[in-house]
Amino acid sequence: MMFVHELRCSVCGHSYQPGEVDYTCPACGSAGTLDVRYDFDALRRVVPRESLTDCADQSLWRYRALLPLAEQAPVPPLHVGGTPLYDAPRLAQDLGLAQVWVKDDGRNPTGSLKDRASALIVARALADGIQVVTTASTGNAAAALAGLAASVGLPAVIFVPASAPEAKIAQLLTFGATVLLVQGNYDAAFDLAVEASARYGWYCRNTGMNPYTLEGKKTVAYEIAEQLGWQMPDAIVVSVGDGNIISGVHKGLCDLMELGWIDRMPKLIGVQAAGSAALYDVWKRGADPATMVPINAQTVADSISADLPRDRVKAVRAVRDTGGAFVSVPDEAILAGIPALARLAGVFAEPAASATYAGAQAALAEGHLQPDERVVLLVTGNGLKDIKSAMRVAGSGHPVAPSIEAVEQVRARLGLPSFG
Numbered sequence: 001m002m003f004v005h006e007l008r009c010s011v012c013g014h015s016y017q018p019g020e021v022d023y024t025c026p027a028c029g030s031a032g033t034l035d036v037r038y039d040f041d042a043l044r045r046v047v048p049r050e051s052l053t054d055c056a057d058q059s060l061w062r063y064r065a066l067l068p069l070a071e072q073a074p075v076p077p078l079h080v081g082g083t084p085l086y087d088a089p090r091l092a093q094d095l096g097l098a099q100v101w102v103k104d105d106g107r108n109p110t111g112s113l114k115d116r117a118s119a120l121i122v123a124r125a126l127a128d129g130i131q132v133v134t135t136a137s138t139g140n141a142a143a144a145l146a147g148l149a150a151s152v153g154l155p156a157v158i159f160v161p162a163s164a165p166e167a168k169i170a171q172l173l174t175f176g177a178t179v180l181l182v183q184g185n186y187d188a189a190f191d192l193a194v195e196a197s198a199r200y201g202w203y204c205r206n207t208g209m210n211p212y213t214l215e216g217k218k219t220v221a222y223e224i225a226e227q228l229g230w231q232m233p234d235a236i237v238v239s240v241g242d243g244n245i246i247s248g249v250h251k252g253l254c255d256l257m258e259l260g261w262i263d264r265m266p267k268l269i270g271v272q273a274a275g276s277a278a279l280y281d282v283w284k285r286g287a288d289p290a291t292m293v294p295i296n297a298q299t300v301a302d303s304i305s306a307d308l309p310r311d312r313v314k315a316v317r318a319v320r321d322t323g324g325a326f327v328s329v330p331d332e333a334i335l336a337g338i339p340a341l342a343r344l345a346g347v348f349a350e351p352a353a354s355a356t357y358a359g360a361q362a363a364l365a366e367g368h369l370q371p372d373e374r375v376v377l378l379v380t381g382n383g384l385k386d387i388k389s390a391m392r393v394a395g396s397g398h399p400v401a402p403s404i405e406a407v408e409q410v411r412a413r414l415g416l417p418s419f420g
Helices: 040-046 049-054 060-066 087-094 115-127 140-150 165-174 188-198 213-216 219-227 244-259 278-285 311-319 331-345 351-365 383-393 406-415
Strands: 006-009 034-038 085-088 098-105 133-134 155-160 178-182 236-237 267-273 325-330 373-378
Touching: 034 213, 034 244, 040 060, 040 244, 049 140, 060 219, 085 219, 085 351, 087 331, 098 219, 098 236, 115 133, 115 140, 115 213, 115 244, 133 140, 133 331, 140 155, 140 267, 155 165, 155 188, 165 178, 165 383, 178 188, 188 236, 213 244, 219 244, 236 244, 236 351, 244 267, 244 311, 267 278, 267 311, 267 351, 278 311, 278 325, 331 351, 331 383, 351 373, 351 383
Parallel strands: 098 373, 133 155, 155 178, 236 267, 236 373, 267 325
Antiparallel strands: 006 034, 085 098
16 A cells, blocks of 8 residues: 655645656756655554554665555665664764764665665666666765666666766676766766656656655654654754755654654754855755756765755755754865764764764854754765775874884884783
8 A cells, every 4th residue: 555645846836646747846847846745644544653663674664654665566675774873972072962873874785875765766666667767976876776776687877977986986887787977067967867868768766856766765764763762853964965865854754743753853954065055055045945056066075066956945945944954064074074973983974974073063163053952963875985085084004014013113102002
């Protein structure tokens, strides 16, 4: 049984029946991304919160009744979701917050939260008899689609900027995807994927444009709520590029409120790189995100670099509706967050994910977070995605001759304790 009631435009509010449109609102164009809306009266009757207690499935499919997929439809075999939420007291002390948790979605099969979206897209493609799936990405969404598609033998065509980190391109090629290295930025790759999907009939996973990407990503909010015993934190800090992840977190929280599974909404803090801060700017000015124009985005955090955020309307709505805020942080602070998260919480994050650490610092300094608050940092991607950035800030090793005397010299110089 599937409980989808309608698809509603986030700009004009027009309602479409499931299957009536594939991507965005025909009247509003690319800004008119669609909300998947459910019959919550029926869901409340059929799916009580207690039903999760006896569910053995620890992946995102434990929430299958809350997803736009028929009950008997096949799903990819990879274990997506069910990622750990770590209590991080040393990180909390460092930041000056009452309590901090780190949600490590870099533990997903291809190393990022975007596996959640691709798992649902591939499942829907299988259900609809789709022959080819495609997407544009700076790397993570592409790797997610390539990996999930490979797990079921579905051909994938990927449009990725040629400048994407080598580790991300290596993933795509290893999974057997057809990789088109676009001589341009992410936005150029995005537009080319849209054009190709229209011409060849491929199913496009593009973030924001495809309404079901957000439905997969919302499951991270379900997990955070369940892992915290349905007692919500004061805030969730999310790095933001296209805006689809923070929109997904917001959608998941709204679903839980509608179901009565949680009783309050945490504020959402969106973190943008200073060189790719279009959403921060429109929020700061109180402007209409539907009227945004492209900027020239430049940041080391490639996964959150976007000239024109594709889910811009929902992303700004997520922050405004929860009483949250956007913050903008420089690349230097983003890079500094990599060793901070690693050394204080044991979580290795790529730059786009380590931005949450810098964002929490900025939000505290600007008064968007308070020292007595309990906060979740959402880590969206694994540090192995971008080793070059990590090496810029990790420091260097200590060459030694193969003798204990050489080790002793380093030990003494560094002040390491000796108990011998």
